[in-house]
Amino acid sequence: MEPVESLFRRESGRMVAALTRVFGVHNLSLAEDVVQESFCRAMEVWKFRGVPDNPSAWLMTVAKNRALDVLRRERTARTFAPELTRLLESEWTLVPTLDEQLSPPAIADDLLRMMFSCCDPQVSEESQIALMLHILCGFSVDEAAGAFVATHAAMEKRLTRAKKVLAQSKRLFDVADAQGFSSRLPAVQRALYLLFNEGYHGASPEFAVRNELCQEALRLVAVLQGHPLGATPATDALAALMCLDAARLPARTDSAGELLPLADQDRSRWNRDLLIEGERLLQRSARGPELTPYHLEAAIAWVHANAARAEDTEWSQIVELYDMLMAVRPTPVVALNRAIALAQLHGPELGLEAIDAIEHRERLARYPFFPAAIGELELRAGRPASARRHFRDALRLARNPAERRFLEQRASACVS
Amino acid sequence: MNEYVFLYRGGSRPASPQEAQSVMQQWMAWLQDLAKRGHLKDQGQPLDPTGKVVAGKAMTITDGPFAEAKDLVGGYSLVNASDLAEAAELSKGCPIFERGGAVEVRPIMKM
Numbered sequence: 001m002e003p004v005e006s007l008f009r010r011e012s013g014r015m016v017a018a019l020t021r022v023f024g025v026h027n028l029s030l031a032e033d034v035v036q037e038s039f040c041r042a043m044e045v046w047k048f049r050g051v052p053d054n055p056s057a058w059l060m061t062v063a064k065n066r067a068l069d070v071l072r073r074e075r076t077a078r079t080f081a082p083e084l085t086r087l088l089e090s091e092w093t094l095v096p097t098l099d100e101q102l103s104p105p106a107i108a109d110d111l112l113r114m115m116f117s118c119c120d121p122q123v124s125e126e127s128q129i130a131l132m133l134h135i136l137c138g139f140s141v142d143e144a145a146g147a148f149v150a151t152h153a154a155m156e157k158r159l160t161r162a163k164k165v166l167a168q169s170k171r172l173f174d175v176a177d178a179q180g181f182s183s184r185l186p187a188v189q190r191a192l193y194l195l196f197n198e199g200y201h202g203a204s205p206e207f208a209v210r211n212e213l214c215q216e217a218l219r220l221v222a223v224l225q226g227h228p229l230g231a232t233p234a235t236d237a238l239a240a241l242m243c244l245d246a247a248r249l250p251a252r253t254d255s256a257g258e259l260l261p262l263a264d265q266d267r268s269r270w271n272r273d274l275l276i277e278g279e280r281l282l283q284r285s286a287r288g289p290e291l292t293p294y295h296l297e298a299a300i301a302w303v304h305a306n307a308a309r310a311e312d313t314e315w316s317q318i319v320e321l322y323d324m325l326m327a328v329r330p331t332p333v334v335a336l337n338r339a340i341a342l343a344q345l346h347g348p349e350l351g352l353e354a355i356d357a358i359e360h361r362e363r364l365a366r367y368p369f370f371p372a373a374i375g376e377l378e379l380r381a382g383r384p385a386s387a388r389r390h391f392r393d394a395l396r397l398a399r400n401p402a403e404r405r406f407l408e409q410r411a412s413a414c415v416s
Numbered sequence: 417m418n419e420y421v422f423l424y425r426g427g428s429r430p431a432s433p434q435e436a437q438s439v440m441q442q443w444m445a446w447l448q449d450l451a452k453r454g455h456l457k458d459q460g461q462p463l464d465p466t467g468k469v470v471a472g473k474a475m476t477i478t479d480g481p482f483a484e485a486k487d488l489v490g491g492y493s494l495v496n497a498s499d500l501a502e503a504a505e506l507s508k509g510c511p512i513f514e515r516g517g518a519v520e521v522r523p524i525m526k527m
Contacts, residue, residue: 004441008433039433044462047443048491140434 004051008039009216011056013136015063017110017172022067022088022101024081025117026167032135034070038063064102068095082171109175111136111223112230116173119187120165127162128187129195134159137216147213149203149399181229188230189238192221193294196242200249205400207253214246236285237294243278244301247271259406263310275305296325315345332363340373348377368397372407379414388414417496419457419524420503424493424510426486427517442511450495455506460493486516494524 012035019031042055042062052058071080071088080088087097100106118131126148133139133147145155175181198204199213221239224230251269254260282298300321307313322338335358343351355361355374364370375390391411398404430436450456465488467480497503500523507519 004444005437008437012433036433040430040436043430043433043436043440047440048447048459048462048493050444050459138433140432143434 007051007055007059009138011059012036012039012138013114014056014107014111015060016135017114018060018102018107019063019067020114021110021172022081022084022098023070024079025169025172027078027080028135028163028167030070030074030078034066035063038066041066060102060107064098067102068098071098109227111220112227113172113175115220115223116175116181116184116188117166117169118162119184119191120169120173121184121187122165122169123162125191125194127158128191129198130155130158131162131166132191132195132220133213133216136220143209146206147198147202147204147209149205175227175229178229185230185232186234188224189234189294192217192224193238193241195220196245200245203399205402207257207402211249214242214249218242218246233285233288233290234292234294236281237292237298240278240281240285241294241298241301243274243281244298244305247274247278247305253402257402258409259402262304265310267308267310270305278302278305291324291328293325293329296321296328300325313344315341319345330359332358332360333367335359335361336364336370336373340377343377343380348381351377352381366397368394368399368403368407370394371397372410375410375414384414417498418500418503418526420495420497420500421522421524422460422493422495422503422507422510423489423520423522424491424512425489425518425520427490427512427515439511439515442514446509446511447493449509450493450506455496457494457496460491462491463489465490489520490517 015035015038016028016031019034020028023031038059042059046052046055071094075089079085084097084101087093114136115132118135119128123131130144130148133144134141139147141156141159142152144150144159145152148155150158173180173184196214196217199210199215199217202210202213204210204213218239221235221242224235225239247270248262248265250271251265251267252260260266278298279302282295282302285295285298300318303314303317303321318341319338322334322341325334326338336355339351339354339358342354352374355377358364361370371390372394375387375394378384378390379387388411391407391414395404395407395411398407430439447456447459451459465480469478469480470476471478495503495506497506500521503523504521507521510519512519
C-alpha cells in the first residue's frame, strides 16, 4: 500500500483531471472542490477504520458520489462538458454516464490530458509548472509557494491567473490528436525539466521540499513515457537526465545537512537503482536522428556518474558534451558549467578566460554560483585574496542558509 | 476489564485535505497504540454531522444539528480498561484535544 502521507499527492491529480473532463474545464475549481471534499470525507472515515487496501478506487467512488450530488444540484444553474451535457441532464443517463466517464479505462489518460492542458502556450512557463504542481501533484497554494520561494499571495495570484486561461480554453487538451500532441510535447518536456530543476538547483531552503519536486517530476515524466506518442527519444533522454541527477540527491548534503559539492560527495551514497535506470533510458534515447539538450545533459550526468572517484572524471568528454550543448542551447548557465569543466581539464586560468568570454553574463548577476565559481578558480590559481572577494559577492546572493554556510566556509578557506 | 465508550465531541474539522491527512495519521497512530496495549475493543465509527431528531409524543421530526458544534458527537470507540480512572487516562492521547474537542468517557452499564 502507498504511504498514507502521500495519498493526496498521488491521487488528487488524476481525480481532478477526471472530474474536470466531466464538468468541463470552465468548472476546474468545482472539480477541485469536489476532490478536496471527497478526501476530507474519506479521511474522516479512515481515521477510525484504517485505510483500505485500494484507497485510489475508494477515493474515486467517494468523488463519484459527490460529483453526482453536484451534477443534480447544479445542472440547471451550470453548463458542464459540452459533449456530455445531454447525458448528464437526464436522470436516466446520468449515473451510467458518470460510471463510464470515471471507469479505469476512461481515466487512464486524464493525468496526461491535464498535463498538456497546463502547458498552454498562453500560460507563462513558471505558471505552467506551478499549475502542474498544484493540480497534478496536489500541492496546496502554500506548498507551491514554499517550493518556489514565493509568498502565498503571489502564488495564489499566479495560479488564479493561469487557471483563468485554462478555463477560457473551453476544453481540455485532446491527447488523441497526434499532430497537436507532438506540437505541444516540447513545451510539456520543458515544463517537466524546469520542475525538476526547481527541485535540483532551486532556492527553497528545505531539502525535503526540493527532493519532493524532483520526485514529482520523475513521476510525471513516467506518465509521459507511458503514452505511445509521449515516449519519444527526447522524453527518454529527459527521464534519463532526471534519474541520473536524482541519483546524487542523497549525497548532496552531509550528515549535518550541509551542502556538498560534487567533488566532495560520498559516491557510495548515490542511488544505484536510479543510476541503472538512467543509463538504460539514456541508451534507449539514442534512437532516431534527434539530439536534444536533454540527451547532452543526460550524457554529462552519466559521465559524472561513471567516475568512481571525483578525480577519475573524464573531463575531456564533459567539455566536449558542453561544447555540443552550447551549439544547441547557448545559455549563460551552460557556458558557466562549460568553463568550470574546461578549468578541470586545462587549469584555472583557461577556465577564468572562458568565464570572461561568457555572453550575456549579466543574466547570471543574481546567481550565487557564478561569483562562487570565479572564487573557486581564483583560489586554485593561487590568488586567495581575489577568491575571498568573489566568495563574499556570492554570499550576498545566497538564497538560503545552507548556501550561506557553504559560501562562508569557502570564503574562510581563502587564506593568503 | 471493563468496557467504556469514548464519545468524541466537537473539535474543528480539517480545512484542507493536507490537514485531513495529518489528522487521520494522528488518529490512526493513537488507535493503533491503544490496540497494541490491548485496550481497543472496537475502533468504532465516525458520525456524519447531519441527521434528524425525532422527539416528543408527537414524534416530531426536526433536522439536525441538535447540539452546538462544540458538543456534537463526531464518532465513538469502545475501550477496555480496569476502571473509569484508567479509561479517562487513556483518552488523553486522543488527537481531538489539539483541535479543541473533548472525549466523553462513559462506562457501559453492567448488571
